[in-house]
């Protein structure tokens with residue numbers, strides 16, 4: 137039986153007895169009040185590019201790769217997904233192809249609160265015009281204008297915003313928050329503020345992630361490593377820890393960061409297994425969101441994004457526009473600590489674990505994170521030796537220990 141001694145969301149400290157033994161009372165993981173509203177598919181003929189189901193997305197991706205959208209056809213908004221919470225929200229507007237857009241704000245009037253709008257050039261939408269959200273974004277409205285579709289967010293107050301485009305499937309992501317990004321400034325004593333952390337086990341449900349030659353699935357390794365690290369981070373470090381998924385379930389990439397933003401996390405760690413066509417490839421790598429410098433990183437990003445390499449490269453080349461410099465610096469620092477501490481954790485027990493280093497690429501799951509964020513490729517599931525290690529409790533525990541030690545070092549200001 138597992139003991140979750142994680143503090144509940146909003147609680148001050150995690151539970152442990154005076155003797156340092158885990159409190160035997162199982163407590164649930166913290167919950168984040170994130171309302172993912174059922175998506176509103178427009179009643180129109182459109183490529184199946186926006187179903188919430190990843191299988192459909194994968195199919196749409198394949199379709200997008202083999203049959204580019206007709207550039208003369210009007211841009212159709214096919215769906216508007218909403219992830220709302222008290223302090224932050226993410227609105228994802230799916231379109232049939234890339235389009236120009238403008239972002240603006242409107243001040244409160246006598247009858248309306250402050251609003252944020254995104255005008256999508258040449259777009260049309262046949263779905264519902266008023267979509268309730270709740271929290272910081274009260275509702276999303278759409279209206280037609282001269283040669284554009286206006287998507288309006290009715291806000292509770294003025295917000296910090298970030299709007300960006302992601303290809304395959306094409307979509308405009310609108311992130312808003314009550315608070316500025318959490319840049320992990322170091323305090324006078326050198327410590328970093330680290331009260332809340334999100335672990336993001338990659339894949340899940342019908343998406344197994346990469347599968348090793350012996351049949352081991354990435355989604356199971358990622359979840360187990362997260363399940364080993366989370367109670368240690370909560371109990372030993374006293375940090376509230378949220379998992380983006382706690383079981384074998386599918387969570388969309390867009391929803392994962394929305395959860396971390398809603399939780400107001402100070403650090404986001406996405407956990408994955410690497411894979412390569414070459415069974416010789418092996419080692420531990422950490423990635424931060426940044427312009428990609430090499431083909432290997434772009435390949436990894438394409439695989440984790442469920443996109444073509446062209447789309448990953450396209451997003452990589454534009455990624456600076458969604459980066460906050462202070463947060464990016466902290467991400468890089470944490471990635472360095474994660475590499476160092478995970479190698480220190482496994483190397484005494486396992487021969488030849490390669491330091492794949494800290495790399496940069498355009499990962500969707502890190503895009504829009506309002507806190508330092510790292511994607512951790514724990515080892516290569518496509519390498520027979522590493523697959524068999526990943527299948528063992530001991531190796532997984534050592535990886536989890538490496539994560540915990542990196543979090544501790546990061547908080548200490550190293």
Ligand SMILES: [Zn+2]
Pocket residue numbers: 338339345346354407408409440
């Ligand atoms: Zn993965």
